[in-house]
Amino acid sequence: DSGVTQTPKHLITATGxxxxxxxxxxxxxxxxxxxxxxxDQGLQFLIQYYNGEERAKGNILERxxxxxFPDLHxxxxxxxxxxxDSALYFCASGFQGFSxxxxxxxxxxxxxxxx
Amino acid sequence: GIQVEQSPPDLILQEGANSTLRCNFSDSVNNLQxxxxxxxxxxxxxxxxxxxxxxNGRLSATTVATExxxxxxxxxxxxxxxxxxxxxxxxxxxxxxxxxxxxxxP
Numbered sequence: 001d002s003g004v005t006q007t008p009k010h011l012i013t014a015t016g017x018x019x020x021x022x023x024x025x026x027x028x029x030x031x032x033x034x035x036x037x038x039x040d041q042g043l044q045f046l047i048q049y050y051n052g053e054e055r056a057k058g059n060i061l062e063r064x065x066x067x068x069f070p071d072l073h074x075x076x077x078x079x080x081x082x083x084x085d086s087a088l089y090f091c092a093s094g095f096q097g098f099s100x101x102x103x104x105x106x107x108x109x110x111x112x113x114x115x
Numbered sequence: 116g117i118q119v120e121q122s123p124p125d126l127i128l129q130e131g132a133n134s135t136l137r138c139n140f141s142d143s144v145n146n147l148q149x150x151x152x153x154x155x156x157x158x159x160x161x162x163x164x165x166x167x168x169x170x171n172g173r174l175s176a177t178t179v180a181t182e183x184x185x186x187x188x189x190x191x192x193x194x195x196x197x198x199x200x201x202x203x204x205x206x207x208x209x210x211x212x213x214x215x216x217x218x219x220x221p
Contacts, residue, residue, distance in 0.1 A: 002160070033209065043201065043211035058208050088156055102146060104209065106158040 003027065004093050004107035012113045018079040021110045025072055025093030031055070032074040033094070033104060034066055038087040049074055050096075081114045088112075117142045121202055121212035128192050128219050136187040136215045138202030146205040147178050149187050152214070153198045161187070161200075192219045 003026035013019055025032050034046040036059075045058035049068035060066075063081075068074040078085060088111050092104040118141040128134055138147075149161040162169050162176040164185065169176050173192075178185040189196055199214040 035209075042213055043203075045208045045210070048208070056208050090158060102205075103148065103160065103163040105160060106150070108157055111156070 002105040002107065004091060004105055006089075006091050006107035006110050008110060009108065010111050010113075012115065013081060014115055015081055015083060017081050017114075018077065019081065019112065021076040021078070021089055021091075021112075023074045023076070023091030023093075023107060025074070025091075026105055029093035029095050029105075030072065031094045031096060031102070032068055032072070033092040034060075034074070034076050035090040035092065035106075036087045037090060037109075038084075043090075046076070078112070083114050086112055086114045117144070117204060117206060117210050119202060119204055119210050119212040121200075121215050123215060124213065125216045126218070128217065130192060130194060130219055130221050132192050132219075133188070133190045134192060134217070136189070136200050136202075136217075138185045138187070138204075138212055140183050140185075140202075140204045142183070142206065143180070144204040144206055147180075147185055148203045148205075149176055149185070150201045150203065151196075151198050152201060158201070189217075192217075194219045194221055 005024045030051045033048045037043045046060040048056040066076045088109045090109045091107045094102040094104045096102040120139045151159045166180045175188045202212045
C-alpha cells in the first residue's frame with residue numbers, strides 16, 4: 001500500500017458526460033501528479049499540483065482540468081467524454097516537485113470506461 | 116522531448132532464472148524510478164535511483180547517468196514477478212518507457 005488513495009476504483013459512463021476522479025496524497029506529501037495509461041499511448045503525465053498551485057502540465061486535453069484543495073487532496077475533472085478517454089488514471093504524490101529529490105508514489109488507479 | 120527506451124519489450128523466463136532489463140534515455144535526467152505493474156494494474160515502486168546501485172532482496176538496479184542508462188536485475192525469478200516493468204525518468208515532467216512485459220513460468 002503506497003498510502004495514496006484514489007476513488008472511485010471503476011467508473012463506467014457514456015460519451016459526452018463529465019466525471020470527477022479523486023485523489024488523496026500520502027500524509028506529508030505536497031505534490032500530486034495525474035497520469036493516464038491507455039493501450040495506445042502508454043503512461044502519460046497529465047498535470048502536477050504542488051501545495052495547491054499548478055506546477056507542470058503535460059499532455060492534458062483542454063476538456064480535462066484538475067485542482068488541488070487546501071487539504072491537499074486533488075480532483076481530476078474529465079468532460080465531454082469520448083470513447084478514446086477510456087483508460088486507467090493514476091494519481092501519484094511526492095514530497096516535492098519536479099527537479100528535486102522526489103520519489104513519486106502511485107495510487108491504485110481509477111479505471112474509466114466510456115461507452 | 117526526452118526519449119525513453121526499454122528492452123527487451125517481452126521476456127519469458129522459467130522460475131528460478133535471472134534477467135536484466137535495460138532502460139536507455141536520451142538526455143540528462145534529474146531522477147529515475149523503476150516500477151512494477153502487477154496483473155491487477157497497480158504500480159509498485161521498486162527503486163528510486165537517479166545514479167548508483169541499489170539492492171532490495173532479489174532485485175537490484177544500477178543507473179549510469181553519464182552514459183544515460185539504467186539496468187534492473189531480477190535474480191531467482193518467481194511467478195509473482197510477472198507483470199510489466201517500467202522505467203520512468205524526470206526532467207520537467209515524468210516520462211515512462213513502454214515497459215518490459217515479464218512472464219515467469221512455473
